[in-house]
Amino acid sequence: MDEQKRLAQANNFLQILPHCKKLxxxxxxxxxxxxxxxxxxxxxxxxMDPEGYIHGGILTTMMDTVCGFSITAALPQTEFCxxxxxxxxxxxxxxxxxxxxxxAECYKITRSVCFTRGYAYQDDPNDPIVHCVxxxxxxxxxxxxxxxVKIGSKExxx
Amino acid sequence: MNLKQLxxxxxxxxxxxxxxxxxxxxxxxxxxxxxxxxxxxFTLGTDPGNVGNPISPALHGGVVAGxxxxxxxxxxxxxxxxxxxxxxxxxxxxxxxxxxxxxxFASCTLVRQGKRIANVHVTAxxxxxxxxxATARAHFLLGEEV
Numbered sequence: 001m002d003e004q005k006r007l008a009q010a011n012n013f014l015q016i017l018p019h020c021k022k023l024x025x026x027x028x029x030x031x032x033x034x035x036x037x038x039x040x041x042x043x044x045x046x047x048m049d050p051e052g053y054i055h056g057g058i059l060t061t062m063m064d065t066v067c068g069f070s071i072t073a074a075l076p077q078t079e080f081c082x083x084x085x086x087x088x089x090x091x092x093x094x095x096x097x098x099x100x101x102x103x104a105e106c107y108k109i110t111r112s113v114c115f116t117r118g119y120a121y122q123d124d125p126n127d128p129i130v131h132c133v134x135x136x137x138x139x140x141x142x143x144x145x146x147x148x149v150k151i152g153s154k155e156x157x158x
Numbered sequence: 159m160n161l162k163q164l165x166x167x168x169x170x171x172x173x174x175x176x177x178x179x180x181x182x183x184x185x186x187x188x189x190x191x192x193x194x195x196x197x198x199x200f201t202l203g204t205d206p207g208n209v210g211n212p213i214s215p216a217l218h219g220g221v222v223a224g225x226x227x228x229x230x231x232x233x234x235x236x237x238x239x240x241x242x243x244x245x246x247x248x249x250x251x252x253x254x255x256x257x258x259x260x261x262x263f264a265s266c267t268l269v270r271q272g273k274r275i276a277n278v279h280v281t282a283x284x285x286x287x288x289x290x291x292a293t294a295r296a297h298f299l300l301g302e303e304v
Contacts, residue, residue, distance in 0.1 A: 018209040019218035048181045048231070048243060055183035056246040057224020064220040065210075080211075083219045087250040143213055 006030040010069055013078070013158060020065055023058070033074030034105045037066040041098055052096040059100070059120055060088050063132040066104040067116035071136055074106040074114070077151050078158040080141045081114055086134035094122060094129050101125075104132070112138055161241050169193075169236075177232065184228045187221055191232065198236055200229035202262040209259060217257035222282060222292050226251065226264055230278040230296040233266035244276060244298035251294040260284055262291065274300055 007030040014020050014027055023045070029036040039062055047055035064083055071081050094100050103125065104118025114136040119128040141148040144155035159167070168174045174191035178184050188203035202208070202225045210218025227249055235241040262284050270277040276298045283290045 016212060017218070018207055018212060019221055020210070022207040044182050044186050046182045052182075055181070055224065055228070056249065057183055057187075057220070057227045060223040060227065060249060060251075061218060061220025064218070064223065080213075082256065083253050085250070085252045086219070086223065087248065089248045090246050093245070147213055 003030060006073060010035065010072065013072065014065075014069070017065075019061070023061070025062070025065065027069065028101075030073050033070055033107070035066055035070050035073050035103070037062060037069070037102045037104075039100045039102070041096060041100075043096075046096070049093075054094040054096070054100065056088075056090060059090070059094065059102075059130050060086065060132075062100065062102040062120055063088055063104065063118055063130065064134065066102040067106075067118055067132065067134040068136060070104040070106040070116050070118070071109070071114045074109060078142050079151060080139045080143065080148055081136040082139070084113070084135045084137050086132065088130050088132045090130050091128055094120075098122060100129065109138075114138060161235070161243070165236060165241055174232075177235075181228060181232075183224065184232075187225060187228075189225060189228050196265065198233055198266070200225070200232070200264040200266070202264070204259050204261060206259065211256075214256060215259055217259065217262070219251075219253060219257075222253070222257050222262070223249065223251045223294065225262065226280040226282050226292065226294045227296060229264040229282075230266050230280050230294070231298065233280075234268055234271070234276045234278055234298055237268045238271055238276075242301045244300055247275070247297040247299050249294060249296045251292055253292050255289065255291045257282075257291045258284060263287075269295075272300075276300060 046052040102120040108115040149155040
């Protein structure tokens with residue numbers, strides 16, 4: 001699939017997830033199994049910090065989202081894969097000046113589990129804010145009109 | 159008013175809204191604090207904006223993690239004698255069950271409070287404490303008194 005089509009598909013999917021929409025997240029690059037997510041700065045999501053630095057929970061939310069979407073970009077068909085576990089290491093705080101970018105790749109898919117890793121940065125990808133690893137379970141199901149349905153079935157909408 | 163005085167005032171009135179006012183993200187997702195016999199209980203409301211998967215529907219995994227990180231940091235500050243602003247070093251979460259769109263609770267254990275580092279374990283649940291939706295642990299770097 002070419003990058004533009006994958007990007008449009010990933011952003012359409014992202015917009016139906018209420019929390020991602022509320023935060024104004026946007027996918028800006030989408031290659032096979034690799035994605036970059038952008039989150040604009042918003043003082044409403046800062047932590048207990050007089051300077052308005054973004055809360056760590058938002059970085060976890062970004063990493064969970066981008067790692068999950070990297071699976072969608074790696075599999076031939078969209079599959080519902082809930083998060084099994086996630087670990088995030090904070091190198092430093094995000095500043096209060098601009099967007100945060102989160103990059104992730106799905107580096108291994110087995111019959112039951114997807115393994116992903118990623119990082120988030122602001123100005124320089126070589127100076128990350130956080131590193132993250134996350135694993136996801138494969139369900140064999142996809143999104144249908146009335147609920148989750150078997151991949152490849154007529155009711156599938158993704 | 160410094161942080162220690164703020165926490166003392168909250169404890170005296172058993173009203174923690176004043177401390178939550180300093181955490182915009184906690185308000186954004188809808189966190190509240192109540193004190194019971196077991197200690198502090200953190201609650202997450204049922205804001206439809208917290209949904210990650212609209213089909214089930216289920217809470218966004220990042221919201222569950224963010225809620226648990228907020229709880230861990232506040233529990234550390236409320237438990238320690240000399241509160242400072244804890245900075246997150248790392249956070250590790252295991253998702254046990256899907257979080258439904260209903261009130262969610264979290265309780266924390268301050269496993270170790272050192273001079274520079276605190277280790278906090280968190281359990282989040284909906285129907286009963288014995289059926290957690292997620293468990294997590296966090297390390298915080300403890301700063302200067304403020």
